[in-house]
Amino acid sequence: MFKYALQRIFYMFFVFMIITFMSFVLIRMLPLPALAPNDPHTEILEIRREALGYNKPYLEQFWIFIRGIVTKWDWGTSEKLYIGRDVWQVFVEKLPASMIVNFYSILWTIPVGIAFGIAAALKKNTWVDYTISTLTMVVISVPSFVYAFLIQYLLCFKWRLFPFVMKAGTDYFSWDMFVSIVPPILALSFGVIAGFCRTTRAELTEVLTSEFMLLARTKGLTKTQATVRHALRNCFVVVVPAIFGEFIGIIGGSLIIERIFSIPGVGNLTINAINGLDYNIFMLSTCFYTAIGLAAGLVVDISYGFIDPRIRMGSKK
């Protein structure tokens, strides 16, 4: 098991390096943005570019890039949006805003989603199940920004309960800040609730009809006992890895929700970097999102093995 995890981590690193290399070359192939002629930063930026080997072959540039990251954690300098500032510093400043919104959102949505899923599975083919399933289907189908608009219009504009955009400042745990991020939290929540509800319902329905449940009932367990001790545990083999994956996704934020509610997070930074052609920030964002995606997949896969000893990961047949 441990060996398998190591293998997977190594493999993930390999994939990550290839993707980074490809994106790196593609980004460096783009024409460089012109620097303002009379800006005091221009000279420095030009020296920076020279040092980063912008005129050398791509492989050598990549080597300089990687060496800079490994030795000095140097991700380059912003050339457009935050002229002259270290890209990593800018990035780290933006992280908490994204994380806090996502964190609050999954904190309450995962339990609620699972609860709805359990309710639907236990009351299968009754109106409870039909209502929950229909709502789940609707919420999953409709893109998140549609109900983000709804929330913004109703809660922020019509009823004036919350501010339109996230409060400025870095006091992430103050009450004012919390109130100001309720709308984006809600907008993010629906999708997560529906996702977990669907997974839980599908899994639990299958477990409830399996034969060991019949055995549990025949040996004298009540329905509650059998459900809690046998069905739920087995259903969580699938649900828990999904929770882990969701937690990894916290730091990623959401591009669209951050855009709508003007959250100064990494998603917004990425979009600004793309539209403003700030290549160094874009490169960092690319690495960041790639790493998150790969890590989430990895954690989900490995956690299967830890949670359910019957699943032997990576073993030969």
Added chain:
Amino acid sequence: MEYEKIPAEKFRFVQENEKLHDKELQTKARGFFADAMIRFGKNKSSVIATWILLALALFSIISPIISPYSIWDKDQIYLNYAPYIPGIADSGLGIFDGARTLNSQNETSMNFWRGISEETGRNPVIRTLGEHETTVRDHGRDVVRTTYDIEVNFYYAKGILYRTLTYEEFDKIQAWQNETGIQVIYPYVEQKDINGISDNPNIWYKVNSKGAAQLDANGNFIPMYSTRTEIQGREYNSIRIPSDPGNYIYSYAKSGAVQCRVCYYNYYIYLNGHEPMFIMGTNAMGQDIFCGIGVGARFSILFAIFVSAINLTIGAVYGALQGYYGGWVDMLLDRISDILSGVPFVVVTTLFQLHLAKRVGIVPSFLFAFVLTGWIGMAALTRRQFYRFKGQEFILAARTLGASDWRLMFKHIFPNGIGSIITSCALVIPGVIGSETSMTYLGIVDLSSFAGTTIGTLLSQGNAVVTTAPHAVLYPSIFLGLLMICFNLFGNGLRDAFNPTTRGVDD
């Protein structure tokens, strides 16, 4: 009974002179697809979804035809205006009247609306919603101030605009006025007569320096129109306003052209040949949203179908190779798809746009972005199907008969898995529409020069003005929401119909 000595003549042949046949099947043969369609028909929600889907598709085809505008018509003045249909607006039903609610309108504002109404004959105030009286202490006295909450027809409320016209155009409008009897050009008012107010062409009456109307003893406006003696303008021989004693001037000469006060609503009729009719209002670009949704949806749906078809083909071939050959081919191809699926979609789209948009166009480079990673799911599915079927006896039989690899793959294995492959395609389409909308919403891809507009662009424009013009985001949202729900229901229905065993697993 004696069995042993039955005489020979008691025996006769069952079928001496006839051929023996199996009985012909009385029931009608039912193929795989027909069977699936019958199951699909039994699924009520999917059938309803299919009808709604067809209705939405029909909408996207006919809305640009019904709408008097094309997507390239961009009005400069009517921006973010609410839905308006002239005939229905006059009926007083409270719908399609271009209304926007204005709160706390004081005396000055109410007179302003009255001024527009009296001059142009088009009353912008539809109805009064509420009246508030507040007592303010002013200069040691209690003064009662009344404010009103009103609904205003913004198309009328634009009222009069300054327009600089060439002499030919001025004459043309006059001729048109005489022909139709609709007055476009109104008497000129000099700024010095209205306390130097230069940015409000709607004021034609005596005002104080704050722009508040100064009424005469009877509560009527005091007109401040310029007369012929004061300023020089172009000769005017068309409709004159009723109170005109004959010496009002209708234009003001300005270096080879004339400046006029033009009633925009009527000027609009002159320009377009019809009254404004925006069934779902206008957006920030002055485009008709009704037409925009149709145009955007048409693009989205066609694009999604096209993308799905390409991804289906690539994915099927790729997955077939993986699944059929297995071993190191499978390994290698799997690594490639692993790497590709690790690249975030935003990054792919952006890089393709930056590199290829100038060379091959925006839409093809957007298409490539979808194709680069979109087929991976399909390939995985096909691969699974191949692993499931390739070890079975009928494949062995076909192989023994000498079928080639290609024939085995696409004649014997692939048709067995086609049900689940088709249905996943139906679920891929809404996914593509969703991603496409997100990317255009975020502005990473701008398709408006190619397609006119897209749902994502409409949403993005509407989002900026959600407080003042909620209709601009409401209608595209509803359309998109419905489209996505119906596509998903339709896809789920198809899946259940083709694979009855998976029914209800995750719907």
